Amino acid sequence: MYPDPSSRSAGLFDRACAVMPGGNTRLAVYQAPFPIFIASAAGCRVTDVDGVERLDFINNQSALVHGHCFPPVVAAVTAQVGRGSCFSGPTDTEVELAEALQARVPGLERMRFTNSGTEAVMLAVKAARAFTGRYKIAKCEGAYHGSYDFVEASRGSTPANWGDAKVPARVPYSKGTPPAVGDLTVVMPYNDVAAAAAILEAEAGELAAVIVEPIANRPGMIPATPEFLAYLREFTQRTGIPLIFDEIISFRVGFAGAQAGYGIVPDMTTLGKLIGGGFPVGAVAGRTDIMGVFDQRRGSPAVPHTGTFNANPVSMVAGIETLKAFDEAAVARINRRGDEVRRTIDGIFAKAGIEGQASGAGSLFRIHFTARPLTDYRSAYPTAAGQSAVAALHRALLNQDVMVSANCSGNISTVVGDLEIEQLLGAVTRALAEIRVPA
Numbered sequence: 001m002y003p004d005p006s007s008r009s010a011g012l013f014d015r016a017c018a019v020m021p022g023g024n025t026r027l028a029v030y031q032a033p034f035p036i037f038i039a040s041a042a043g044c045r046v047t048d049v050d051g052v053e054r055l056d057f058i059n060n061q062s063a064l065v066h067g068h069c070f071p072p073v074v075a076a077v078t079a080q081v082g083r084g085s086c087f088s089g090p091t092d093t094e095v096e097l098a099e100a101l102q103a104r105v106p107g108l109e110r111m112r113f114t115n116s117g118t119e120a121v122m123l124a125v126k127a128a129r130a131f132t133g134r135y136k137i138a139k140c141e142g143a144y145h146g147s148y149d150f151v152e153a154s155r156g157s158t159p160a161n162w163g164d165a166k167v168p169a170r171v172p173y174s175k176g177t178p179p180a181v182g183d184l185t186v187v188m189p190y191n192d193v194a195a196a197a198a199i200l201e202a203e204a205g206e207l208a209a210v211i212v213e214p215i216a217n218r219p220g221m222i223p224a225t226p227e228f229l230a231y232l233r234e235f236t237q238r239t240g241i242p243l244i245f246d247e248i249i250s251f252r253v254g255f256a257g258a259q260a261g262y263g264i265v266p267d268m269t270t271l272g273k274l275i276g277g278g279f280p281v282g283a284v285a286g287r288t289d290i291m292g293v294f295d296q297r298r299g300s301p302a303v304p305h306t307g308t309f310n311a312n313p314v315s316m317v318a319g320i321e322t323l324k325a326f327d328e329a330a331v332a333r334i335n336r337r338g339d340e341v342r343r344t345i346d347g348i349f350a351k352a353g354i355e356g357q358a359s360g361a362g363s364l365f366r367i368h369f370t371a372r373p374l375t376d377y378r379s380a381y382p383t384a385a386g387q388s389a390v391a392a393l394h395r396a397l398l399n400q401d402v403m404v405s406a407n408c409s410g411n412i413s414t415v416v417g418d419l420e421i422e423q424l425l426g427a428v429t430r431a432l433a434e435i436r437v438p439a
Ligand SMILES: Cc1ncc(COP(=O)(O)O)c(C=O)c1O
Pocket: 061, 115, 116, 117, 118, 119, 121, 144, 145, 146, 147, 213, 217, 246, 247, 248, 249, 272, 273, 281, 282
């Protein structure tokens, strides 16, 4: 049972605290009173250092769309490491992965690789600024686009400081963020066309980019309405402001990303997670003219971009094998499972007489303890009671050997079958029967 103070995880966390602040080097994987240290994994199951095996619906925050140790990835990576893991020179692997992505998604005319989604977003912002000669970035309230100051504002807003719903406050996420950063960030409500329009139209002359997630992950796994994205596309096209879709999470919901489902081609797209097949990766991609800011062939580029591990061939071959197996049929299969999971969880709540629902799209889901419509950061922001119910559900699932993120979000990999879906839904049913949900 978690948490067991005599477990190896507890002991490792004690050791970790002596060498790392908070015993942690990655906030997203911390859970109180200590995180579960992992020993190994295969397919959709993870084994911790105490020998407990759990069904994995986290998949390293959705980076492993084919689960752990996907044989084609293991084979390609093993072979690549045998040939060399990184070089001071490009390889054919980066060309191949870029070609594979370009062939899938119409708007990815040119791209550059990075080692994380955060870097991809940072480069998209830098490119948009260099291209337009303007500085301000508009983003949606509560959205997470990685650990880059200029897109962090309002990520941690609370009812105590978030201000007017129609004009959300630019609350800095990290202490020490220079006020100048806030001055260059414009925060708009998600899925509210009229309120977003009022803000954006007033700022149009100073905006370098508008960045949005087609499915807002951290704010609540909430799909954008078609009207909202259509408005952003119309506004940015009319004003000549690059529209950036952050598809680092949402890419998996369609063969060509979430953007294809909306019928919108953004000017730039940021990618990460699954396109590296479980290895560090990010990509910034988009229109040839905007991406030209990185082009060094006519002298020093407008945005110099380098990085020791950019397009390292290990991540590239893992990404190539992952995309090959993530064909239309695979996307449709896990999306159907996602629909089933969300629909069934809604039914489980109804049957248990508890207010709650599952949000998400495609193979992404998140469980909430509220019945109100979830449209944006504020509507999905849990009450204190809702927050403790989420924590209790997370704990109850963990102790039935089912892993979802601490906020009860998850994703379905291609190696999950009917039995695993049954295990998840059975665990949710039992957990909801057993946890006390405060009124
Ligand atoms: C939408 C979105 N953008 C950016 C990032 C940052 O990516 P990375 O963790 O690879 O830096 C994340 C990570 O979860 C994300 O969900």
